[in-house]
Amino acid sequence: MRYRRVLAWTLAAAAALAAAPPSAAAATAARTNCPRLSTKLDWYGDNRAHLQQVIDERGSCSGHGQHGQVPVAAFDWDNTVTKNDVTDATISWSLRHDKILRPARWRDTSKWLTKEADTALTKACGTDVPVGAPLPTSTNTRCTDEIFEIREDGKTMSGAAAFAGEWNHRRTVPQYAWVPQLFAGHTVAELRSYARKARSEALAAPVGSTRTLGTHTVPAYVRYYDQQRDLIRTLQRAGFDVYIVSAGSEPVTEEWSRGVGVDRAHTIAIRSVLDRRGRITTWNEGCGNVPASQGEAIPYIDGKRCWINQEIYGVEGAAAWQRQDRSHRITVGGGDADTDVTFVDDATGAHLVLNRNKSEIMCRAYDDADGRWVINPMFIEPLPQKTDPYPCSTSAYNEPDGGKGPVLRRDGSVVPDQEDTVY
Template sequence: MRRAGAAVAAAALGILVAGCGTDESAKPQASEPAAQSKCRQLDSSLDWHDGVRDFLQKAIDANSTCTGTAGADAHKVAIFDWDNTVVKNDIGYGTNFYMLANDLILQPENQDWHQTSRYLTDAAAKALTAACGTDVPAGKPLPTSTNTKCADEILSILDDETTTGEAAFAGFDERRMTGAYAWGAALSAGYTADELAGFAQKVKEQNLAAPVGATQKIGTKDMDGYIRVYPQIKDLIGTLQANGIDTWVVSASPEPIVKVWASEVGVKPDRVVGVRSVYDASGKQTAHLVGCGGVPDGDDSVITYIDGKRCWANQVIFGVDGPAAFDQLPAERRQILGAGDSVTDVTFVGDATAASLVINRNKPELMCRAYDGLFTAGGTWAVNEMFIDPLPQHAPFACATAFTKSDGSKGPVLRPDGAPVPDQVDSVF
């Protein structure tokens, strides 16, 4: 009772003092921990590698509209790759598998596989014609559920080479696009975006229902048959959003497919950038690509891949027009967090100013940069093993030959000051 009485008296005195014009600066201020306690925090029950959750939480707290650290007029952005970053396995390939299993890939125009990609080699076009035949008219479905030779050839070329080991694609800037990823999108030519979204919905239902580790027979090959959303990444995205950080997905899978999946983690369709295809006057997809960074539509030389991924992020998210979209923006205009798992992501993840999160899939150029800049040594990079079925420890990454040049040759990974990144030990696995 004495405490209650004292509290009432103190409150009354406070009112009196306030009424007498107390200086605002003399009032008790809420402590930072108290402010943060009202804001959503990362779920402590979800497992992360040592220290990674705390590092990410500090990056969020330092850029939050909830805690007030973002600033009144700030627009803070986080960008995520999708495949093998937000989810285990690949939704683009998953859709390719579904189309192969259900006879949905159409015979190309003039029965000429060169029509599916300007970068397809003669060897690959001949291999596809030999395997898939010319009996099916152009624009009609190929019987890939029963013609295992055709399905096998398509699967092999999706992996960059023919079944006989010849290169499937050539002639593009390997810092801006990759032939196989673009071709995976081109296999949907002849369908509307809504039809492709319908396929993606079926893929989502089947792959989320399948048990972890499931495979499926496509052609004569056993391919991944399940997909899972990583709970840790879903929680990270939700926490970022709750703290006022605008969260995007920028993926090298076709955009209509990613939009179907993005709702699984609370990302709206208008916050998704994927491989964008050109559509014809009837609304059907063609094999050609929408351009970025001043590259015209149909030039087919840029997708959301390495430096092309930065271009698309800068163009769509940050409103940069023309060739400048390929350049790194000033720090105050860049994303505060980037997350990825592959060389596809190395440029945009490295552009992040507060946290560059890497899911370790043993991709040398990305891992050289990540391990060289770890937050535990004062950098802004964090590495986490895959949350499902992580890989074993990799041999030390040879960073002197890990950088992919525009012509596909290899060179050293360099720091911003031009110094070479030394070989890196794989310590998170």
């Protein structure tokens, strides 16, 4: 297990900081020299100013970095740093270039795959191709459709549930875990090469363009958000350790994250267990007290907190699932969906949310319990205003058993329903 740890406050450093606070003049000078977010890029309202204030107050330019504390920022990837999903772009490219290898049994790819999904995939993809050989998904529309429908909606083309059984719905979702499992038999280097080719294709496609995948219409393009790239680089210049934490496949995310200056060591996503030949298996590495499995603990909702605690702060065992003290929490968190809500809420400086009308995270954001939530419309093709209030008081919270419940504040009070006002 490779741990990525940041330096903790030491008693001596804290004492030194308390004994010799910077003068007002020194503090002002430090902030004047602090790296600045570009004023040429549009942010909603005063969001840029809020983020700049956190950079000024928490970054090394404020003097904090001199006393042992390295501030951390963590961002989701898909639809947070980029417009559109880079995992889907890689799946699309791979299906159009016959890169999915036929498994001996489709049910072996996921512990939760249903008999109906196994039957649908077997019928659609056939058994003529030898086990371990590429499926002709570029020409076999039925096979492509079944694979993508299961990935996209967790259902077969006939509408049957593709996954069933028990799992913690705040730690994993089978159709997300299924993505790296689809690439079982490939090496990490091969998957990275597919991601690079998909990346070149998606960046070259015009904004707003689509393509046909089987009978599905999917986005053909992906774009880095200029504002997020600028934010990440400004944070790095100000002494922050910046991480990407994604529920996508790690080799895929790594190929994209380098485009914003985040290296592999700072990219956390679903990490596949490799076999003795170095090939991807249908097993994923675990987190906290959850061992390697077929997807029980991926970076998803509470799973993102676990992976951050484990990989960045070195928290081990069951404690990795728990909210840590302020010195072991990120300063800035950014996301766009309910899968990000726990780690973004853990941030101590700013909780940045791109509004995609996802109920749980938007309830937290609009409630703004600590006054540090920063809500921004998507920078490309933002959604229109959601006309109905978010059902925060009744059904916005994603329960571990898959049910829905009210969103609660830390004191146990219920978050009231919230209107959508930033769009």
